[in-house]
Amino acid sequence: MNQQVNDFDVLIVGAGISGIGMAAHMREKAPGHSFAIVERRDNLGGTWDLFRYPGIRSDSDMHTLGFDFEPWKHEKSIADGPAILEYLDRIVDERDIRRHIRFGQKVVAADWHESDARWHVTLETSEGEKKHVSANWLYLGSGYYDYDEPYDPGFDFGEFDGQVIHPQFWPKDLDYAGKNVVVIGSGATAVTIVPSMSDKAAKVTMLQRTPTWMFSRPAKDAFANTLRKILPEKLAYRITRWKNITLQDISFKRARTRPEKVADFLHTKIRKIMGKDFDLTPFTPPYNPWDQRLCLVPDDDLFAAIKKGKADVVTGHIKAFEKGGVRLSDDRFLPADIVVTATGLKLAVAGKIALSKDGAPINLADHFYYKGCMFSNVPNLAVVFGYLNASWTLRADINSDYICRVLNHQKATGTDVAVPVLPTDHKLEEDDIFDFSSGYIQRGKHIMSKNAVAYPWRLNQEYVIDRKRMKADPVDDGILGLYQHGANAREPEEQLEAAE
Known part of the structure; x- marks a missing residue:
């Protein structure tokens, strides 16, 4: 393995809508932080580069599937795949993001080291070479489905000769x-x-x-x-x-x-x-x-x-x-x-990355969502899982904006760890993560994180409410633990108690 370590403030996984959106938000709202995007494919676009079937198009209007910071200028608001790729390419070039993208590199594992408050990430190139990078934050813009394996309903094609x-x-x-x-x-x-x-x-x-x-x-x-x-x-x-x-x-x-x-x-x-x-x-x-x-x-x-x-x-x-x-x-x-x-997709969480903390595996299904963006007791990790009842990008925008706020707050306060702290005796009432009967949703529920009835420990399906709270609620809300690694060697819960 190539042991050369490159350090970034934020490592963004995926150069699709979610990853490009985060990079663009950082350029505008957190310009003092370094970032890199790692993309397993040879082109940007994610879903819009992968799917090439006839007529590939958005199933949401581009005035909401587009970003809040970049107008959609085409006549058609229900856009085809090439037009969406053109939109993403223009954003990447106009905002000088392309040079930050590392194509042909797949994230296979990420281990959080408490000692230096960094994610130590293992990458695999398209040639099979292993590389190692580290970052203070890991931002997962890797989508919601398995890129390698679609859902297989188990058809037996028997004598079919076509x-x-x-x-x-x-x-x-x-x-x-x-x-x-x-x-x-x-x-x-x-x-x-x-x-x-x-x-x-x-x-x-x-x-x-x-x-x-x-x-x-x-x-x-x-x-x-x-x-x-x-x-x-x-x-x-x-x-x-x-x-x-x-x-x-x-x-x-x-x-x-x-x-x-x-x-x-x-x-x-x-x-x-x-x-x-x-x-x-x-x-x-x-x-x-x-x-x-x-x-x-x-x-x-x-x-x-x-x-x-x-x-x-x-x-x-x-x-x-x-x-x-x-x-x-x-x-x-x-x-x-x-x-x-066309029998559906297979859900995948966190891009199938093997996550761990000081070597101990992290199973996100054991953790609660925090503001639909982070996870209980998992430090410096953010994710985008878009809305089921609205455009994906609406959540990508507010999550990117929120993490930029957290980054700026950390810089201002001299902290480098942000972790949503949930005590083991939390007594949260769990809610159905998705009140949708779609097959791919039902098949994938067992791998999804937990959802509480009460905000902020949930993945909401109400954009208007989420947008207001994500922008207006203070970063230091008494739940998000913010501290400097190694400070008195205390656990996040202990540091929160000391700060009260």
Whole structure:
């Protein structure tokens, strides 16, 4: 192992939206601190560089999936992957962040040393070489799913003689012209792929076990584009962003209090496109809207493909994969030259990094979230896990801003350790970490950190409240222990007691 140690104030893991956002916030709000970004891939972008399936796009509007500090300037607010990568590239270059990114380096382990208040991090290069760096803070912008292994529902493809593809590993230059395609799944990925492939394929069938609530809206935000013509760019962006945040918050809460009204609204929009006699059964889930995330249908593209006869939605259970297609349990046969398994992602915590403290393993599932950003009794470690009911970047922004506040407070007070202190006899009442029934959420709950009923020991799903508290509450709140390492060799809890 290369034992050369490079020291940083903050080591950011991942050069996707979360990592780039933290770097940009540090450049603006904590410029006196050094940082580096380590990215396992050869390009920045994270999800937007990894996924290359047809039609790859955002399922949130870019006025909220974009950063609070950088306006989204494209006409379309529902953006494709290349446009999002262009946005991230521009931010990285304009803010002189690119030279701080170390590509082709994967973080495999990080051990906190109390003696020097640093994370000692083991990296593995794409050539298999091991390197060692250290940092006072570790900021995890590594996303929420397993980059190496998608969810495997355990299909037996038996006699099927066509191609089987998972969207996470889409082959370059796949030829599907004139072919029958069956896309298994009903989530955002399937709803994107089906209309995108329908232009060249003979027929694309979305095979779903359970329907999903669909929300149709224009890809272009007319309000945003009008504002941009009459107001300064940043002001127009800020107004549009807040409008979208407010409307999303209202619609989510409405779905929880009056789900039947929201269901009627969603169905009315579909019937407006497809006709009043259209059978809504394939678009009527057995659960309420926002019990799972709504699927966005920009510019009615899925419904347009169905009207043209180029796409179809079938609800059923798979009996077997046979030569030439898929047999369902009711004996229907779906012809297929290509099967796309858009069956979901596999959750991963902390980028699957082996975390430890002075050699003792840290299992984040044993710790409580603190402000949706840090973890109980784990020092100088921050993470981004975005909102399920809103855009990912909303949490990335407020977490980045908060950690910058902590860094500046530490510098001003001469402290180098920040740890959310939770006594062993805390008596916190636990809450469901995610009140969502989505398969990938339910499958991954056992690896997620704990969630308390009361703030700050939770991962909230209310951005407006979180934003106010993260900005207004003092850093030194009586819970976050702030101290200089080695000071009288006392534990964080003891130092807090001494300070009171």
